[in-house]
Amino acid sequence: MPKALRTTPPAAEQRDTDLAGQRITYTLKRSSKRRSIGLRIDDKGLTVSMPLRASEQWLDKVLQDKAAWVVNKLQGWEDRRPQPVLLHEGAQLDYLGELLTLRITYGRFVAPAQRRGNELCVFLPLIGTDKQLERDVTQWYKDQALRLFKQRVSHYAVVMNLLPPEIRLSTAKTQWGCCTARGSIRLNLQLIKLPTRLIDYVVVHELAHLQEMNHSSRFWAVVHAACPDYLQLRAELKSVAL
Ligand SMILES: [Zn+2]
Numbered sequence: 342m343p344k345a346l347r348t349t350p351p352a353a354e355q356r357d358t359d360l361a362g363q364r365i366t367y368t369l370k371r372s373s374k375r376r377s378i379g380l381r382i383d384d385k386g387l388t389v390s391m392p393l394r395a396s397e398q399w400l401d402k403v404l405q406d407k408a409a410w411v412v413n414k415l416q417g418w419e420d421r422r423p424q425p426v427l428l429h430e431g432a433q434l435d436y437l438g439e440l441l442t443l444r445i446t447y448g449r450f451v452a453p454a455q456r457r458g459n460e461l462c463v464f465l466p467l468i469g470t471d472k473q474l475e476r477d478v479t480q481w482y483k484d485q486a487l488r489l490f491k492q493r494v495s496h497y498a499v500v501m502n503l504l505p506p507e508i509r510l511s512t513a514k515t516q517w518g519c520c521t522a523r524g525s526i527r528l529n530l531q532l533i534k535l536p537t538r539l540i541d542y543v544v545v546h547e548l549a550h551l552q553e554m555n556h557s558s559r560f561w562a563v564v565h566a567a568c569p570d571y572l573q574l575r576a577e578l579k580s581v582a583l
Pocket residue numbers: 546550555556
């Protein structure tokens with residue numbers, strides 16, 4: 342038996358169209374409940390909802406009528422989206438509040454990434470992939486972070502008259518640091534990209550929690566004793582998006 346020729350259109354599909362001179366990809370949704378064509382723009386991009394059997398001409402007319410609005414609104418979302426750092430030859434990498442230039446060497450000499458002055462040099466095999474590049478750069482950040490964080494924690498533990506706790510790196514999305522009930526400290530790997538003064542503030546903050554497991558005035562007095570500029574540093578850290 343031949344299949345029915347008239348198929349139901351898919352409930353959702355990805356489409357491309359030209360609007361105000363730009364190629365736009367959008368999600369088209371069809372619903373039997375809709376009577377009109379609606380456009381929505383958010384962090385996922387443009388979504389168009391339309392009645393199940395609405396014609397392509399109608400859809401096209403609505404899109405063309407709203408073209409300028411769509412392109413403007415999409416640009417607004419694009420500007421607000423944090424841009425991931427793309428790793429490539431010459432890329433600028435944050436490190437302790439400064440920028441290092443990424444230098445990639447492909448060859449038979451493979452070695453861990455090394456800093457040379459204001460450059461970070463990565464040595465990949467001839468057929469090195471982007472994944473290997475990312476792995477090498479991340480490993481370099483982790484090595485620097487662990488070494489520096491341990492040193493800062495030891496320093497402030499002496500200043501604050503505490504035993505140096507165990508420290509671990511975290512990749513938390515929202516916290517620069519935390520202190521566990523068992524008395525160890527986690528510091529966010531991303532801190533290694535910030536100036537040392539901000540790393541020190543987070544270290545002092547977490548060490549102070551070993552004495553005061555709260556944010557009481559006693560806690561802030563402990564922070565203040567080890568880090569007199571803490572108010573200014575706390576404000577500065579708040580202005581940095583994690
Ligand atoms: Zn705290």
